[in-house]
Amino acid sequence: MALAIAATLVVVAPGVARAFVSTTTPAGHQQRWPIACVALHVHLADLPGVPADEVRAAALAAAAAWSSPTIACTDLQIALSFESGPGPSPDDATARAIGWRRDGWCDTTQPSGSLRPCNDPSAVAVTSVFADNDSGRIRGANVQFNSRAILWARLDARGKPSTKQDLESALTHEMGHLPGLAHPCWGGVGPRAVTDTGAPEPDCYGADD
Numbered sequence: 080m081a082l083a084i085a086a087t088l089v090v091v092a093p094g095v096a097r098a099f100v101s102t103t104t105p106a107g108h109q110q111r112w113p114i115a116c117v118a119l120h121v122h123l124a125d126l127p128g129v130p131a132d133e134v135r136a137a138a139l140a141a142a143a144a145w146s147s148p149t150i151a152c153t154d155l156q157i158a159l160s161f162e163s164g165p166g167p168s169p170d171d172a173t174a175r176a177i178g179w180r181r182d183g184w185c186d187t188t189q190p191s192g193s194l195r196p197c198n199d200p201s202a203v204a205v206t207s208v209f210a211d212n213d214s215g216r217i218r219g220a221n222v223q224f225n226s227r228a229i230l231w232a233r234l235d236a237r238g239k240p241s242t243k244q245d246l247e248s249a250l251t252h253e254m255g256h257l258p259g260l261a262h263p264c265w266g267g268v269g270p271r272a273v274t275d276t277g278a279p280e281p282d283c284y285g286a287d288d
Contacts, residue, residue, distance in 0.1 A: 098274035100261040102208065108215030110208060110259030116156045117257065119220075122166030122178040127226055129246055133233040135161055138177070141250035145258065155258055169221050172209040177250070179224040200228050203244050206256040215259070222253045 101109040119142070123134045142157040143149055166178035185197035198205050202225060209219045224231070224246075232243035264283035265271045272280045281287075 098263060098276050098278070098280075100263050100272045100274050100280050102256070102259050102261040104210055104212045104215055106212045108210075108213065110210045110215045110217050112155065112217045112258065115154050116158055118158045118160065118175060119257075120166065120174075120176045121159050121161045122164060122176060123224070123246075124161065124163055126179050126224065126231055126246070128231045128243065129233060131161075134246065137233050137247035137250055140247055141254050144251050145254050153258070157254060157257070167221070169205075169207060169223050171219065171221065173219045174221050175219055177222040177224075177253075179226045181227040183223070184225055184227045198223075198225075200225070203229050203249050204253050206253045208256060208259070210259075217257075217259065220257050222250075222257075224249065 103109055121134070121138050123129070123138065124131045126134060129137075138159055138161075142159050146156045147154045165180070166176045167174035169178075169180070169183065183196075183198055184200040184202075186200060204222060204224045206220065206222045208217055209221075210217045230243045231246050232240055233247055234240070234243070234245040238245075261272060262283075263274065263280060264286045265280045266283045274280050
């Protein structure tokens with residue numbers, strides 16, 4: 080059975096990673112790709128506020144940040160294709176796609192007691208990774224960017240325009256979940272994980288840079 084484990088990005092903070100936390104299935108298996116080259120279909124050409132050429136540059140930079148030889152301890156390669164249209168459904172467990180959507184984010188108009196699933200509207204993006212519970216083998220992954228409440232741009236070296244969210248930083252963060260990595264610090268909700276060094280993951284609000 081394939082399970083989806085979603086990671087939500089609310090704040091993008093730069094820093095140097097000194098340890099990592101693996102995402103595991105409920106059965107305790109680390110998520111992993113059974114292949115060395117992961118092909119992702121990027122459906123961001125119509126993302127409001129970002130020209131197509133800047134989308135391409137941001138996505139290619141983010142993919143390179145998580146691919147060999149930039150990351151020396153892996154032979155993983157993230158290969159991108161750029162396609163039109165909204166892309167597959169976020170619930171498609173076989174898809175390997177990056178897209179954007181205005182729906183699916185919770186709001187005050189949702190009827191009380193509604194069982195319709197929705198994501199935190201303050202989240203800039205949500206990544207769902209679909210993996211086999213009994214092996215951790217990843218079958219598919221889907222990244223969805225919030226275009227309802229978030230204004231997007233590819234910020235310049237000075238972080239301008241400061242009124243918008245940087246697409247390249249967000250893409251880099253979300254692509255980090257695709258190889259099976261979780262957030263490297265504990266936000267205070269749920270059990271505290273263990274890093275690759277065997278130490279408890281630090282508090283997000285007390286961790287060093």
